[in-house]
Amino acid sequence: xxxxxxxxxxxxxxxxxxxxxxxxxxxxxxxxxxxxxxxxxxxxxxxxxxxxxxxxxxxxxxxxxxxxxxxxxxxxxxxxxxxxxxxxxxxxxxxxx
Numbered sequence: 027x028x029x030x031x032x033x034x035x036x037x038x039x040x041x042x043x044x045x046x047x048x049x050x051x052x053x054x055x056x057x058x059x060x061x062x063x064x065x066x067x068x069x070x071x072x073x074x075x076x077x078x079x080x081x082x083x084x085x086x087x088x089x090x091x092x093x094x095x096x097x098x099x100x101x102x103x104x105x106x107x108x109x110x111x112x113x114x115x116x117x118x119x120x121x122x123x
Contacts, residue, residue: 039063039064042056043056044056046059051077051080052083052086054068054087057071057083057084057089058087061089068089071084071087072089072091072092072119074092074094075092075093076095078099078100081093090122091103092104092105092122093106094106094108104122105121
């Protein structure tokens, strides 16, 4: 609903939400379903997450995770940003490697 209301759903090839899996985060099923739907190896996925349980789920799914918030709150994230402004895909990847 949020993607449709904001007009950005056309930019997503696959949309998976928590209602489509039987076990919620921190279980990685929701992220693994997304990777499977895209036919992408989980180790090649990048998750943006603002909740501790979501960060844990991403890491349990063997995915890279950018925490949206403070590192103290999201310590399992590979690194954290406070906002998207000023970041490019290239700069995000550089920080992960």
